[in-house]
Amino acid sequence: MFLTVNGEKHEHSGDGTVAALLTELGATPDHTALTVNGELVFSRHWKTFKFNDGDTVEILTFVGGG
Amino acid sequence: MNDEQKSWRLGGHEFSSRLILGTGKFSDAATMIKAIEASGTELVTVALRRFNREKPGDDLCAPLAKLKNIRLMPNTSGAMNAKEAVRAAQLGRELSGSPFVKVEIHPNPHHLMPDAIETYLAAKELAADGFIVLPYIPADPVLAKKLEDAGCAAVMPLGSAIGSGGGLSTADMIRLIIRDSNIPVIVDAGLRAPSEAARAMEMGCAAVLVNSAIAAAGDPVAMARAFALGVETGYAARQAGLMPKSDMAVTTSPLTSFLR
Numbered sequence: 612m613f614l615t616v617n618g619e620k621h622e623h624s625g626d627g628t629v630a631a632l633l634t635e636l637g638a639t640p641d642h643t644a645l646t647v648n649g650e651l652v653f654s655r656h657w658k659t660f661k662f663n664d665g666d667t668v669e670i671l672t673f674v675g676g677g
Numbered sequence: 678m679n680d681e682q683k684s685w686r687l688g689g690h691e692f693s694s695r696l697i698l699g700t701g702k703f704s705d706a707a708t709m710i711k712a713i714e715a716s717g718t719e720l721v722t723v724a725l726r727r728f729n730r731e732k733p734g735d736d737l738c739a740p741l742a743k744l745k746n747i748r749l750m751p752n753t754s755g756a757m758n759a760k761e762a763v764r765a766a767q768l769g770r771e772l773s774g775s776p777f778v779k780v781e782i783h784p785n786p787h788h789l790m791p792d793a794i795e796t797y798l799a800a801k802e803l804a805a806d807g808f809i810v811l812p813y814i815p816a817d818p819v820l821a822k823k824l825e826d827a828g829c830a831a832v833m834p835l836g837s838a839i840g841s842g843g844g845l846s847t848a849d850m851i852r853l854i855i856r857d858s859n860i861p862v863i864v865d866a867g868l869r870a871p872s873e874a875a876r877a878m879e880m881g882c883a884a885v886l887v888n889s890a891i892a893a894a895g896d897p898v899a900m901a902r903a904f905a906l907g908v909e910t911g912y913a914a915r916q917a918g919l920m921p922k923s924d925m926a927v928t929t930s931p932l933t934s935f936l937r
Contacts, residue, residue: 637733671726674737677722
């Protein structure tokens with residue numbers, strides 16, 4: 612399925628779960644927050660959540676800031 | 678002075694260090710960690726950005742997780758309005774598990790001055806949602822009081838523009854904020870020298886937030902220690918009670934009974 616991840620087209624070849632996408636991208640789940648189509652998806656819901664074709668996904672992490 | 682007198686409370690949480698550190702601009706994570714340790718801080722700010730698979734080293738979660746007794750305060754930098762700041766705060770809380778949030782909304786990249794109206798709207802909403810809200814604000818006593826009434830845990834007026842090293846250019850306004858405030862007042866942004874941190878504490882600030890002055894110093898770790906000493910000195914002086922000012926000279930030696 613095709614997703615837009617952090618502003619770029621991404622072809623996801625996994626099972627559409629958060630874990631599969633994060634593994635595909637090399638992101639660490641514990642260090643990651645997620646929005647899908649603008650809505651926050653809480654990590655406690657990640658196990659049951661499935662992406663749909665065309666979803667816009669933002670994957671966020673902490674960086675240095677004042 | 679014992680430790681109990683020195684500690685202070687922020688949103689129901691107790692801190693002994695009165696220095697809050699930003700984590701931006703450090704040359705590398707190892708230097709940042711050493712500076713945090715040298716500063717003795719117990720609260721550090723972090724920013725939320727898109728995961729970058731090309732730069733996994735930008736991820737601060739791993740290095741910060743190694744630190745003990747440090748609380749995270751995600752900021753809302755990058756938000757252009759209240760709505761974006763609220764969403765950033767929610768993401769920050771989800772990722773950090775921390776109730777602290779630094780609300781910062783500065784839509785103009787040239788001066789990075791906080792948007793008072795959007796900041797107020799976001800702070801009010803987040804405080805009602807259970808966050809411990811610390812808004813970064815212009816040094817405006819009226820706004821500071823309204824944010825206190827809106828449920829903020831502290832207010833963080835700027836000393837001068839973010840990253841400018843302009844020092845405590847707003848000292849007179851910060852004094853007015855402190856005089857009327859029932860919540861901690863924390864100078865955030867613009868400090869360059871530990872003496873300025875000491876001055877802010879002498880004026881009655883509860884704490885100071887420093888980032889660029891440490892991260893961009895010649896030796897960030899040594900400067901972190903210097904700021905810790907500056908904050909401690911200023912606080913101790915405030916507790917000691919500064920002598921009254923006089924426009925006239927006041928003798929220290931008796932003027933009478935001089936040897937003739």
